[in-house]
Amino acid sequence: MLQNGPKCKNTSKKRILHLHQSIAMKRRSFLFFGGSLAAASSVQDAQAKWAFESFLNGNQSDMGSLHFEALRELFPLKSDRIFLNNGTMGITPYPVLHAVQNEYKNIAENAAYPAHNGSLEAALANIVGAKAHEIGITKNVSEGINHICWGIPLKKGDEVLMTTHEHVGGCAPWLHRAKLDGIVIKTFEIGSTAAETLNRFEKALTSKTRAFAIPHIPCTIGQILPIKEMCSIARSKNIISCVDGAHPLGMIEFNVKDLGCDYYAGCFHKWVLGPIGTGWLYINEERLSQTKITHVAAYSLDNFNMNQIPPMLSDPINKASRYSYGTFAGPLWVGAEKSLELYQKIGPKNIENQVKSLSGYLQEQLLAIGDGIQMLTPTEDISRGAQIGFKINTQKTKKENPNSGFVNHARSKGIILRHVAENGLDSIRISTHYYNTRNEIDQCVNLLKEYAFS
Numbered sequence: 159m160l161q162n163g164p165k166c167k168n169t170s171k172k173r174i175l176h177l178h179q180s181i182a183m184k185r186r187s188f189l190f191f192g193g194s195l196a197a198a199s200s201v202q203d204a205q206a207k208w209a210f211e212s213f214l215n216g217n218q219s220d221m222g223s224l225h226f227e228a229l230r231e232l233f234p235l236k237s238d239r240i241f242l243n244n245g246t247m248g249i250t251p252y253p254v255l256h257a258v259q260n261e262y263k264n265i266a267e268n269a270a271y272p273a274h275n276g277s278l279e280a281a282l283a284n285i286v287g288a289k290a291h292e293i294g295i296t297k298n299v300s301e302g303i304n305h306i307c308w309g310i311p312l313k314k315g316d317e318v319l320m321t322t323h324e325h326v327g328g329c330a331p332w333l334h335r336a337k338l339d340g341i342v343i344k345t346f347e348i349g350s351t352a353a354e355t356l357n358r359f360e361k362a363l364t365s366k367t368r369a370f371a372i373p374h375i376p377c378t379i380g381q382i383l384p385i386k387e388m389c390s391i392a393r394s395k396n397i398i399s400c401v402d403g404a405h406p407l408g409m410i411e412f413n414v415k416d417l418g419c420d421y422y423a424g425c426f427h428k429w430v431l432g433p434i435g436t437g438w439l440y441i442n443e444e445r446l447s448q449t450k451i452t453h454v455a456a457y458s459l460d461n462f463n464m465n466q467i468p469p470m471l472s473d474p475i476n477k478a479s480r481y482s483y484g485t486f487a488g489p490l491w492v493g494a495e496k497s498l499e500l501y502q503k504i505g506p507k508n509i510e511n512q513v514k515s516l517s518g519y520l521q522e523q524l525l526a527i528g529d530g531i532q533m534l535t536p537t538e539d540i541s542r543g544a545q546i547g548f549k550i551n552t553q554k555t556k557k558e559n560p561n562s563g564f565v566n567h568a569r570s571k572g573i574i575l576r577h578v579a580e581n582g583l584d585s586i587r588i589s590t591h592y593y594n595t596r597n598e599i600d601q602c603v604n605l606l607k608e609y610a611f612s
C-alpha cells in the first residue's frame with residue numbers, strides 16, 4: 159500500500175542491510191530505468207532511500223512503503239523550481255530521458271532504423287482499453303484533432319458542437335474547416351457541475367448537429383467533463399463524438415470503450431510524463447473505414463507500383479497507425495513507452511488519488527482566502543481533476559492586471575503557473591502532479607496572499 163504520511167525515520171539494522179543489498183542491485187535498477195542512479199543518490203532519508211531503491215529494483219508489484227515525495231528524485235528538475243504547470247507540459251523523469259538518449263545513441267552508433275513495430279500502440283491500447291489497431295501515434299494532440307476533423311464526413315451547413323473553453327489546438331482545426339467547407343460551429347458554456355454541463359450540452363444539440371468536439375478536461379479551469387454521458391446521448395442521436403483528450407492520460411484512469419467515444423486525441427507529453435512532441439489518436443474500429451485520410455506515405459498502405467500503367471496504390475490499411483506515416487522520431491516513441499511503463503509501475507489509481515488529493519488541498523487553501531478570489535473550478539469531487547482555475551478579485555486588490563501579474567511574479571520567484579488568456583478568461587491555472595507537495599502548494603498560496611492582498 160502506498161503511504162501518504164510523513165517519512166518514517168526507521169534506520170534499523172535490517173533496513174540498513176537492505177540499503178547495502180540494494181546498492182549491489184543497482185545494476186538491475188539501471189537496466190529497468192535506463193540509468194536513473196543519479197536520481198537516487200540525493201535521497202537523504204535512509205528509509206526513503208531504501209524504499210526508493212526497492213521500487214527501482216522492480217522486485218515488488220506496487221510502491222510498497224514508498225512515499226510520493228521520494229519520487230521527486232525521479233526528476234532532474236532543479237530544486238529551486240516549483241513546477242505547477244504540468245497542464246502545459248510534463249517534466250521529464252530520468253527513466254524517460256535516459257530511454258530517449260540511449261535510443262538516439264543506438265541509432266548514431268549502429269545506424270539502426272527506428273522500428274515501427276506496434277509496441278507503443280499496444281502498450282497504450284492496454285492502458286486506455288482500446289484495441290492496438292485503433293491507436294495511431296502522432297506528434298501532439300493538435301495533430302490528432304486535425305486528423306479527426308478532416309477525416310469525418312461533414313458537408314456545408316452541418317453543425318459541430320463545442321464549448322467556449324477550447325484550447326487553440328482543440329478549436330482551430332474545426333474553425334478552419336468551417337471557413338473552408340462551410341460547416342457551422344456552435345458553442346455552449348460549461349456549467350459549474352457535471353449535471354449542469356450535461357444539461358447545457360443536451361440543450362445545445364439541434365437537428366443539424368453531426369458531431370461534437372469537446373475536451374474531456376478543458377485547459378482553462380481543468381474540470382472533468384461528463385464525456386461518457388455526452389457520448390451516450392450523441393450515439394443515440396447518430397452524432398459523432400470527438401474528444402480532445404490532451405489531459406486525462408497519466409492524470410485519471412479512463413477507458414475509451416467505457417466512454418463510448420468515436421475519436422479521442424491525446425498525448426504523452428503532459429500528465430503521463432513522456433517526451434515532448436509525442437501524441438496519440440484513438441479511432442473506434444467501427445469508424446476506421448469511414449474516416450478519410452488525406453496524407454499518406456510509408457506505413458499508411460501496403461503497396462504501390464509506379465511501373466504499372468496507370469501507377470498503382472493500394473488502399474490505406476484499416477489501422478489507425480496509417481496516420482503515422484513516413485520516417486518518425488523513433489527514440490521519442492521509445493521514451494513514450496518508458497513513460498507508460500513508469501506510470502503503470504507507480505500505479506494509475508495511486509497517481510489519480512495523489513493528484514486529486516493535492517488539487518483538493520490547493521482548492522481548500524484558495525477558498526480559505528474568501529472573497530479575495532473567485533474559484534472557477536467546481537468543488538464537487540467528480541468534476542475535480544488535477545488543475546484548479548481561479549481569478550483574483552479585482553475589487554479586493556490594489557494590483558493592476560492581478561492574474562497575469564501574479565503569474566509573472568511567481569515565475570520570478572521560481573514558481574511556474576499558467577495565466578489563462580484564452581477566450582477572454584484572464585484567470586490563473588495551477589496544476590498539481592504527483593511530484594508536487596503540499597509544502598509547495600503552501601508556498602504558492604502564501605506568495606499569492608502576499609502579492610495580492612498585503
Ligand SMILES: Cc1ncc(COP(=O)(O)O)c(C=O)c1O
Nearest residue numbers: 298299300325327328373377404
Ligand atoms: C485541452 C487541450 N487541447 C489541445 C491542446 C494542444 O495540445 P498539443 O500542444 O499537444 O497539440 C492542449 C495543450 O495544452 C490542451 O490543453
